[in-house]
Amino acid sequence: MNRSVERQIITEALAKMGPHVPATRIWGRAPSATGDMGAEGNVWAGDVHDVAVHIATALYVRLGERPLSPLAEADEAKRRRDIGAEVGALTAGYARLTSAPWYPARPGDLVLIAYELAGEFPPFGEAYAVEAGQHKGMLSLRLLHASANGGQPVEGVAGVFAVEDALDPLSEPWMEAGPHRLTIVRDGRPVHIGGAW
Template identity: 50%
Template sequence: MRRSEALKIITRVLRQPVDTVPTADLISGHPLAAFDPDATDRPKPWAMQVDVLALKIAAQLPLDEGVEQSPLARAEDAKRRRDLGAELAALQQGHADLTTAPWYPSRPGDLVHVHYEPVGQMASFGETYQVVAAAHGFLSMRLLCHTLPDDTEFLEGLVGCFAVDDDPDPLMELWMEAGPHRLTIVRDGRPVHIGGAR
């Protein structure tokens, strides 16, 4: 994001971080006033806890363009900014990216690998799922293996959460939540989607 756009967003939040405080005016001639055409000569002070203000500003700023996000994470980022159009666009784009991929739809025998980044004390790990035919004409996705140690705390709640039964689109939830950048999909022994590949 360009610096001028970031300054406009920060200025807007500083003028009125929440609806319950009066709008604070910038003093004309102040360097930030150039980014706010509504600035006046009458400053109206307000007080706010610094960490709360920082969270308000961070919620308004989009993440760096270089950071890959899942469609759901992009939608949540837009929701925090109260940008309904961007929220819907992120979800629609995620759906379109999956359903227009040349290897879509999933087929029995597809292997789906998902990579998870480290969180807190937990190291990065991966899961491998297999797409199989289901009883009622749809597909299921079964967990084949994972790379977490068996003595990992809360192991049952951490792995296998994207396994589905008899689903018309077994990959959709994983695609939208984990994101295509974390997935590698193998069909007939060949990768058809390599997540994170530049």
């Protein structure tokens, strides 16, 4: 299950802490070896979003949840013969994409996909570039690189999400690979970090 809603709630709660609202950084004091909370050198600071990701990741990994792509969630519902949950998983997955503050994709965006070990396939990663399509209003997703095991090329499975002239080149990797496997970079800054899940 995607935990972006819970992560957002944690982020909002942290942003409301302290005298400056909304807070962008959180400061704290770690206890010294003698238990003195005011000891110098024990001050730490963290970005609100980073602290929220840390909390949410620690919580849900500890609970043993394994994230699924929206398509995998729908497949599980289909196996249970729950048509409502099946349609709900697909609708909610696409809604999470289209409601993201960075959506829609733009030419120049980089899409990184990290896959874990699956059967005979080793863990590997792919990098795609979003580019302007040949027709007005269309975008393409071009494979830039795919590798596993310290840079070894991946044969036969790389580039499955490459597409030319699509209205929404991110919908297929978002729905099939899952938002938890995607990192999207715009203008050198990550706007979606899925690896935390």
